[in-house]
Amino acid sequence: MPAQSMDELVSLCKRRGFIFPGSDIYGGLQGTYDYGPLGVELKNNLKAAWWRSMIYERDDIEGLDASILTHKMVLRHSGHEATFTDPMVDNRTNKKRYRLDHLLKDQKPEILSSISAAFGFEGEGVDALSSAMTKNPEKAEVALNAGKALDPDDGKPGNWTAPRPFNMMFKTTVGPVADEESYAYLRPETAQGIFTNFKNVVDSTSRRLPFGIAQIGKSFRNEITPRNFIFRVREFEQMELEFFVTPGTDDAWHSTWVETRLQWWRDQGLESNNLEPYHQTKEDLSHYSKATVDILYRFPHGLEELEGIANRTDFDLGSHTRGNDSLGIQANVEPNTDSTEKLTIPHPETQKPIVPFVIEPSAGVDRGVLAVLTEAYTKETLENGSERIVLKLRPHLAPIKVAVIPLAKNKLEITDVARKLKKDLQAIGFGRVLYEDTGNIGKAYRRHDEVGTPLCITVDFDTIGQGNKDGSEPSDPNLLGTVTVRNRDTMAQERIAMKDLPAYLLERLR
RNA sequence: GCGGGAGUAGCUCAGUCGGUAGAGCGUCAGCUUCCCAAGCUGAAUGUCGAGAGUUCGAGCCUCUUCUCCCGCUCCA
Numbered sequence: 239m240p241a242q243s244m245d246e247l248v249s250l251c252k253r254r255g256f257i258f259p260g261s262d263i264y265g266g267l268q269g270t271y272d273y274g275p276l277g278v279e280l281k282n283n284l285k286a287a288w289w290r291s292m293i294y295e296r297d298d299i300e301g302l303d304a305s306i307l308t309h310k311m312v313l314r315h316s317g318h319e320a321t322f323t324d325p326m327v328d329n330r331t332n333k334k335r336y337r338l339d340h341l342l343k344d345q346k347p348e349i350l351s352s353i354s355a356a357f358g359f360e361g362e363g364v365d366a367l368s369s370a371m372t373k374n375p376e377k378a379e380v381a382l383n384a385g386k387a388l389d390p391d392d393g394k395p396g397n398w399t400a401p402r403p404f405n406m407m408f409k410t411t412v413g414p415v416a417d418e419e420s421y422a423y424l425r426p427e428t429a430q431g432i433f434t435n436f437k438n439v440v441d442s443t444s445r446r447l448p449f450g451i452a453q454i455g456k457s458f459r460n461e462i463t464p465r466n467f468i469f470r471v472r473e474f475e476q477m478e479l480e481f482f483v484t485p486g487t488d489d490a491w492h493s494t495w496v497e498t499r500l501q502w503w504r505d506q507g508l509e510s511n512n513l514e515p516y517h518q519t520k521e522d523l524s525h526y527s528k529a530t531v532d533i534l535y536r537f538p539h540g541l542e543e544l545e546g547i548a549n550r551t552d553f554d555l556g557s558h559t560r561g562n563d564s565l566g567i568q569a570n571v572e573p574n575t576d577s578t579e580k581l582t583i584p585h586p587e588t589q590k591p592i593v594p595f596v597i598e599p600s601a602g603v604d605r606g607v608l609a610v611l612t613e614a615y616t617k618e619t620l621e622n623g624s625e626r627i628v629l630k631l632r633p634h635l636a637p638i639k640v641a642v643i644p645l646a647k648n649k650l651e652i653t654d655v656a657r658k659l660k661k662d663l664q665a666i667g668f669g670r671v672l673y674e675d676t677g678n679i680g681k682a683y684r685r686h687d688e689v690g691t692p693l694c695i696t697v698d699f700d701t702i703g704q705g706n707k708d709g710s711e712p713s714d715p716n717l718l719g720t721v722t723v724r725n726r727d728t729m730a731q732e733r734i735a736m737k738d739l740p741a742y743l744l745e746r747l748r
Numbered sequence: 749g750c751g752g753g754a755g756u757a758g759c760u761c762a763g764u765c766g767g768u769a770g771a772g773c774g775u776c777a778g779c780u781u782c783c784c785a786a787g788c789u790g791a792a793u794g795u796c797g798a799g800a801g802u803u804c805g806a807g808c809c810u811c812u813u814c815u816c817c818c819g820c821u822c823c824a
Contacts, residue, residue, distance in 0.1 A: 253759050253774080264798090266815045268814085316824090334821070404822085406824075459824080624784090626784090645783070678782075678786080679783045680785055681784085682783095684785050699782085724784085731783075
């Protein structure tokens, strides 16, 4: 049974060195977490598994690592400057806070028109009214109160503040002079770096449709309320694929990718009944998307998004394309005279330049780590009544692959063999091997259960051809040069010759 | 940002009326044991989240602030 509460996971992560609060010794910085010695291994393993499945095991995807600092024009034309700046208003009476456009949409028609009249608005539509009000906050405050806008919570007229922008993107100054214009953004998603490099990748790899560009990297969002451990944080890591397809084939590719991604998460050890695809409704869809399927996972705090697979149509490449009004782009894109490029590729049949559609499977690395930890966390009651905590991680994700344990830590003949074995196994290169000599053998096993080490190898007296501590009992000559290998999940042990270990381990740690 | 709860050793937590800082587990060293958290001896680790105030004296009372949890709000 997976972890039931976030608290027990947080505690294990801190205790064993997976994840710590960011800036801990100064009281912590909200929405930041640091990965410790075991956490970084786990996270790297998860990313490596994704990269392998995208880049190495397929023939139609290229890799990329774009910079985090991003030109403001990129995020202007991507639509983020507009949509990531939500004007908020507060009701002073009951202390509730709303997005201005949401609040307006909740009003009855007659109230909406009296607000509109009080503001002196002459255009059409709630969104236009909202953006007009955002540009003139003082007048907007007067209009909201004069028009008696109702609070959706209690249905009474509120005492409204002026709308104030809340920017979800982190800005930073670039260069020595901090003035109005010398700023850049920390990217709010890795995707834009892929779109801006579309032409570079196509030109340097001779790719033709369909093909994808994959990237893993940090992104930053100034979340209002970071919450739930590493689930919602301000600095996080994404694994994103932008898969470019011929318009018309996009729906089929979208379904294909949903299936592919679900299977990948199952391969990381997540149980099917804890994974749930969710088809976003029209109201949920973001500004760029034609259809989005979320892969939800049953986290300790609830069923929430692990990955989103969006059909972004030709919106992104279209938006970043110079002279995009002449290319028959299907998405509703703003004219672009800032970009220097046409982000097009020949149509596979007509060879005419087109802006392709893009399917985007976008997964959160940190959320993935949290899901994998949640799923793996297991509390078992043993036959003797004692309890053990086991992280039943898939071997390819385990931070430590093998622990080599000398049965007696003060017996040189044994520790020498164990140390040499550790070194030899490490050299094979399947991941981290640890020499473990703290406490007694049972303690060592339990410690490695708790961090998910799949196999523990014990060097004992038989290994060195000695029946017991002082050699007073005869040793079985067949056991000379063999060790015991103990399985994390079953606790069963096997006797294996040291020379056979490399093959044995490679087969089991894949 | 609002409302509620919490913050004391690495973890889980106790701390009475305001009067010298505690337990269990864990960690480290040594001994012992030698295959599933056994035992013995010893040790380290606390600005009691931070700052200010009241007081002869504050872990405890007051204020400010930070962080975490729950519920709102938000969530490309």
